[in-house]
Amino acid sequence: MESRSRLSASVVNSSVAIIMQLLILISTFIMQTVFIKTLGVEYLGAKGLFTNLISFLSFAELGVGSAITYSLYKPLAENDHHSVGAVMNLFKKTYNIIGVVILFVGIFLSFFIKDIVKDGQMIPQMQLMFILFLLNTVVGYFFTYMRSLLIANQQGYIDSVNRGIFMIVLSIIQIIILLKTHNFLFFLVAQIIVTIISNVSITITANKIFPYLTDHKDAKVSNEIVSYMKKNIFGTISSRVGSIIVLGTDNILISKFIGLSTVGLYSNYMLVISGISSLMGQMLSAVVSSLGNLGVTANINHQLKIFYRYLYVVAFISYTTGITLIVILTPFIKLWIGKSYELKFLTIVLIVLNFFIIQMRQASLNFISAHGLYWPMRWKSLIEAVFNLVVSLILIQTTTLGINAVIIGSILNNIFINIWWEPLILFKHGFKSSMKKYVKMYSLYFLTFIFSITIIYFYLNRISTYSKGIVELFSQSILVFITSIIIFVIIFSWTKEEKYFFNLVFSRINALLKNS
Numbered sequence: 001m002e003s004r005s006r007l008s009a010s011v012v013n014s015s016v017a018i019i020m021q022l023l024i025l026i027s028t029f030i031m032q033t034v035f036i037k038t039l040g041v042e043y044l045g046a047k048g049l050f051t052n053l054i055s056f057l058s059f060a061e062l063g064v065g066s067a068i069t070y071s072l073y074k075p076l077a078e079n080d081h082h083s084v085g086a087v088m089n090l091f092k093k094t095y096n097i098i099g100v101v102i103l104f105v106g107i108f109l110s111f112f113i114k115d116i117v118k119d120g121q122m123i124p125q126m127q128l129m130f131i132l133f134l135l136n137t138v139v140g141y142f143f144t145y146m147r148s149l150l151i152a153n154q155q156g157y158i159d160s161v162n163r164g165i166f167m168i169v170l171s172i173i174q175i176i177i178l179l180k181t182h183n184f185l186f187f188l189v190a191q192i193i194v195t196i197i198s199n200v201s202i203t204i205t206a207n208k209i210f211p212y213l214t215d216h217k218d219a220k221v222s223n224e225i226v227s228y229m230k231k232n233i234f235g236t237i238s239s240r241v242g243s244i245i246v247l248g249t250d251n252i253l254i255s256k257f258i259g260l261s262t263v264g265l266y267s268n269y270m271l272v273i274s275g276i277s278s279l280m281g282q283m284l285s286a287v288v289s290s291l292g293n294l295g296v297t298a299n300i301n302h303q304l305k306i307f308y309r310y311l312y313v314v315a316f317i318s319y320t321t322g323i324t325l326i327v328i329l330t331p332f333i334k335l336w337i338g339k340s341y342e343l344k345f346l347t348i349v350l351i352v353l354n355f356f357i358i359q360m361r362q363a364s365l366n367f368i369s370a371h372g373l374y375w376p377m378r379w380k381s382l383i384e385a386v387f388n389l390v391v392s393l394i395l396i397q398t399t400t401l402g403i404n405a406v407i408i409g410s411i412l413n414n415i416f417i418n419i420w421w422e423p424l425i426l427f428k429h430g431f432k433s434s435m436k437k438y439v440k441m442y443s444l445y446f447l448t449f450i451f452s453i454t455i456i457y458f459y460l461n462r463i464s465t466y467s468k469g470i471v472e473l474f475s476q477s478i479l480v481f482i483t484s485i486i487i488f489v490i491i492f493s494w495t496k497e498e499k500y501f502f503n504l505v506f507s508r509i510n511a512l513l514k515n516s
Contacts, residue, residue: 017160024164024167028171039184045251054134069151076152095142114126149210251263266343269348312492319449367430392410423438444491
């Protein structure tokens with residue numbers, strides 16, 4: 001019954017998350033189109049740069065939210081209202097402090113914006129724009145802890161609906177502002193106001209669902225939880241530092257050494273990639289709370305069985321999506337905003353390869369998060385950060401690779417650091433089991449993707465896809481997507497995981513036929 005409850009919660013959370021993220025993606029694309037047409041590629045580059053800078057300021061958060069959220073799994077499973085209230089009180093106080101710290105550090109950083117942009121490419125009022133961008137992040141910290149409680153309680157769909165509705169409303173408002181005023185400052189002010197309303201709304205909803213929080217507003221966390229948090233929050237510090245440096249440096253390096261316009265071109269491709277990644281992330285991470293519940297209630301053998309099924313799903317989605325992106329990404333950009341915004345095919349291949357590797361990491365990372373293995377991750381992320389920054393800087397300064405140098409730096413970082421270290425942490429400290437099967441399966445998934453990319457490269461050399469219209473692009477994307485599914489299913493037909501899902505699908509179909 002408990003397993004069925006976890007499965008039900010995962011399905012609901014994933015389904016709602018996918019639908020809302022898809023709606024957000026569509027509205028964001030429409031808004032981005034209007035943004036480019038009204039403000040231009042330099043302002044788009046500035047927006048991408050601001051996003052990376054804000055990720056650096058999130059050093060102050062240092063993964064505290066993840067550690068505290070993990071502390072909620074056990075008391076929620078045991079209906080320990082006092083402990084839940086105590087953890088949430090700590091959560092609130094911590095995030096209020098973090099918000100203030102980010103505000104003051106961000107204002108200080110705003111005076112150095114000009115030093116991060118290539119000479120002669122500053123746009124007017126850039127410092128004020130960054131401060132408004134900063135305020136949108138800061139106001140989120142004063143309310144967002146309630147979202148974590150809903151997610152930990154396997155009610156992430158409520159958060160997904162809230163985010164979806166307000167993001168769509170924000171896109172509509174921003175489109176109107178851009179069309180009527182062409183003013184980036186008004187665009188940013190609207191973002192702040194909608195963020196505040198969204199967070200107040202989720203807080204009111206959470207308080208109705210968890211009325212007992214008011215009865216424990218003065219509760220203090222136990223010594224056991226404090227001991228756990230001291231160790232694991234320290235562990236998340238290095239993890240968070242590494243993630244921010246790796247993910248936050250791309251646009252900054254491109255802005256400093258190549259130019260703000262190139263950041264704008266790259267941002268269009270990354271909007272597509274990040275949109276799809278968010279869609280996949282919502283679907284795959286929506287089950288983390290259920291995995292966290294599994295981690296405190298199920299034995300290791302059952303957890304391993306679930307992990308390999310989860311890895312299969314991650315690989316299936318990452319493979320089919322990546323293969324389709326290789327073929328349609330540039331034609332889509334051309335149809336969307338024009339030929340002048342295209343990047344070279346080699347750059348596309350590198351972007352999608354990095355996308356696939358990052359997505360394949362989600363299986364290990366989500367189980368690491370569910371098991372609260374932040375302490376063992378501390379050194380990995382620091383080494384990752386140094387490696388990525390050094391390699392990217394060397395490549396961008398000593399070669400003529402340009403933007404490709406930054407992407408190659410990220411790929412090498414993932415290959416030499418992440419794809420083996422993260423599963424090692426999970427299997428050693430979480431499952432306490434051999435990872436031979438994982439190495440075998442991951443290698444097969446990876447080689448299958450590389451083989452398919454090679455086939456597609458020769459295919460694109462023989463058939464021009466960049467002159468296609470929207471009908472041809474849609475039909476081709478469907479054809480490639482279906483073909484990739486067939487290839488994947490055939491190659492992995494021998495695995496227990498694929499047989500399990502096929503039996504599951506056929507049993508559901510038989511059940512529906514019998515009921516009809």
